[in-house]
Amino acid sequence: MDISFYLLSLAVIPLFAARGALSLLCMVLLAEYYVYLRYLGIDPDSLLTQLADAPGSSLWLDASLHEWLISTTTPLALLTALPEWLTSPTSIGVLFVLSIIEYIYNKSPDMRQLFPFGESELKGIFAATLCFSLVGGNIEDLVQHFKHAGVTSDFAGFISIEYVWSFVVGCLTWFVSGIRNGFYLLLTEMDPTDEIGVRNLLSFVETSLGIFGPLFVVLMPLAAVIVAGLAVLILYLIKYQLEKREAKQYRACTNCGHENHLCAPNCGQCNTVMQSPVAVGWFGQATETPITNLHQHKLELLENKRCSYCAARSKENGLNIDCEVCGKPFFGTIEEIDAYLAHLRKKLPKTLLVTAAFSAIPIVGIIPGILYYRLALISGLRLYLPRISNFWARWFVRLGSLTLLFLQWIPGLGIVSLPLMCLLNYGVYSSSFNRQREKHISNKPAFEAQRQIQSPSLDTNNTK
Numbered sequence: 001m002d003i004s005f006y007l008l009s010l011a012v013i014p015l016f017a018a019r020g021a022l023s024l025l026c027m028v029l030l031a032e033y034y035v036y037l038r039y040l041g042i043d044p045d046s047l048l049t050q051l052a053d054a055p056g057s058s059l060w061l062d063a064s065l066h067e068w069l070i071s072t073t074t075p076l077a078l079l080t081a082l083p084e085w086l087t088s089p090t091s092i093g094v095l096f097v098l099s100i101i102e103y104i105y106n107k108s109p110d111m112r113q114l115f116p117f118g119e120s121e122l123k124g125i126f127a128a129t130l131c132f133s134l135v136g137g138n139i140e141d142l143v144q145h146f147k148h149a150g151v152t153s154d155f156a157g158f159i160s161i162e163y164v165w166s167f168v169v170g171c172l173t174w175f176v177s178g179i180r181n182g183f184y185l186l187l188t189e190m191d192p193t194d195e196i197g198v199r200n201l202l203s204f205v206e207t208s209l210g211i212f213g214p215l216f217v218v219l220m221p222l223a224a225v226i227v228a229g230l231a232v233l234i235l236y237l238i239k240y241q242l243e244k245r246e247a248k249q250y251r252a253c254t255n256c257g258h259e260n261h262l263c264a265p266n267c268g269q270c271n272t273v274m275q276s277p278v279a280v281g282w283f284g285q286a287t288e289t290p291i292t293n294l295h296q297h298k299l300e301l302l303e304n305k306r307c308s309y310c311a312a313r314s315k316e317n318g319l320n321i322d323c324e325v326c327g328k329p330f331f332g333t334i335e336e337i338d339a340y341l342a343h344l345r346k347k348l349p350k351t352l353l354v355t356a357a358f359s360a361i362p363i364v365g366i367i368p369g370i371l372y373y374r375l376a377l378i379s380g381l382r383l384y385l386p387r388i389s390n391f392w393a394r395w396f397v398r399l400g401s402l403t404l405l406f407l408q409w410i411p412g413l414g415i416v417s418l419p420l421m422c423l424l425n426y427g428v429y430s431s432s433f434n435r436q437r438e439k440h441i442s443n444k445p446a447f448e449a450q451r452q453i454q455s456p457s458l459d460t461n462n463t464k
C-alpha cells in the first residue's frame with residue numbers, strides 16, 4: 001500500500017469525528033459516482049480529458065492534475081476499489097438513514113438520551129471500516145480467523161501493517177471525537193440555549209465537512225492532512241484554555257473543603273456563608289467585581305440558571321428545579337417566581353435603549369444588537385422554558401423577527417427594527433413563562449408544600 005492510503009486515512013479522521021455516517025456515505029457516493037460513469041458507458045478518463053481540453057474553458061482541471069487523477073496510485077483510485085458490500089444500494093440506503101439519524105441526534109439534545117451507544121466509538125468504527133475496506137480487508141475473514149484460531153494466535157501471516165493502521169485510525173477518530181464532544185459540552189455550559197449561535201454555526205460547518213470534505217480529501221490529500229492536523233490542534237488548545245479558565249472559577253469552602261463557585265453566596269455542602277462572593281458575568285462565569293446587593297446578586301444567578309444559594313448550574317428545564325448540589329429549589333414560592341419576573345421586567349427599558357442604539361447603525365448593528373438583547377434579557381426567560389413550548393415559540397419568533405429585520409435596511413425606520421424584535425421576543429417568551437407560572441399556581445398547595453423543605457428565600461436568607 002502506498003503513501004496515498006496513509007494520507008487519505010489520516011485526512012478522514014476529523015471528517016469522521018464530526019459526522020461519521022454522513023462522511024462515510026459521501027465517500028461511498030464519491031467512489032460510486034466514479035464507477036457509475038463507467039456503468040453509463042462513459043469513460044471517466046476520457047471525460048476528464050475532454051473537460052481539460054475544452055477550448056477556452058476555465059475549468060480547474062489542468063493536464064497534470066488530470067494525469068495525477070487517473071494514475072492508479074491516487075486516493076481516488078483507492079476509493080474506486082471499495083468492496084462491493086460497502087457500495088451496494090442497500091449499504092448506501094442504510095448509510096443515508098444513519099446520516100439522517102445522526103443529523104437529528106446532533107440537533108436535538110432530547111434525542112440524544114434515546115441512544116444507548118457511545119457516539120465517539122461508533123464514529124471510530126466507521127473510520128476503521130473505511131480504512132479496512134480500502135486495503136481490501138474482509139471483515140468476515142477477520143471474524144472467521146478469530147473464531148478458528150482465537151485471539152492469542154499468530155497473526156503474522158494475516159494481519160499486515162495496513163490492518164493495524166486501520167485500527168489505529170479508528171482509535172484516533174474516537175480520540176478526536178472525544179475532544180470535539182468535550183468542546184461542545186463546554187460551549188453548552190457557557191451558553192445553554194445557544195443565544196450567540198456558536199453551536200448552530202459549528203453544526204452547520206460539520207455537516208458541510210461531511211458532505212464536501214471527502215471530495216477535498218480525495219483531490220488534495222496532503223493539504224487535507226495538514227488542515228486536519230491544524231484543526232484538531234486548534235480545537236484542543238481552545239478546549240484546554242476553556243477548561244483551565246473553568247477550573248479557576250472555584251474555591252474550597254473554609255469549613256468543609258467543598259469546591260464552590262466564586263459567585264456562591266453559601267457553601268453548597270455545609271451552608272457556610274462564603275466570604276465576598278463575586279458578581280456573575282454574561283455567560284454565567286465569575287467576574288472580579290465583588291457584589292454589593294445580595295438580593296440582586298441572587299436574581300442574577302437565577303438569570304444564568306445558577307442556584308441562588310450555592311451558584312451550582314442546573315441542566316433541568318421548567319420552574320420546578322431543585323439544585324443538584326445543595327438540593328434547594330430554584331424557585332421556592334410563587335412570590336419568588338414573581339420577583340424574578342419583575343427583575344427581568346425592570347431590565348426591559350435599558351435593553352430597548354441599548355438595542356435601539358445598535359439598530360441605528362445600518363446592517364453592522366444587527367448582530368451585536370441581537371446578541372445584546374438575547375444575552376441581557378431573553379436568555380433569562382428561555383432557560384426555564386421546557387423544550388417543547390420553547391420550540392413553537394422559537395419558530396413564531398423567527399418568522400416575526402425576519403419580517404422586522406427588513407425594516408432595518410430602511411434609513412430612519414431602522415432604529416425601531418431591533419427594539420421591536422426584542423419586544424416580540426420578550427412578549428412571546430414571557431407569556432410562555434407565565435403559562436408555566438399559572439401551571440404552578442393551579443397546583444399551588446402541592447407546589448409550595450413540596451418546596452417548603454428548605455427554601456432559600458430571596459431576601460431574608462443569610463447576611464454577608
Ligand SMILES: [Zn+2]
Pocket residue numbers: 253254255256257258267268269270271272
Ligand atoms: Zn462548606
Ligand SMILES: [Zn+2]
Pocket residue numbers: 268307308309310311312323324325326327328
Ligand atoms: Zn444549590
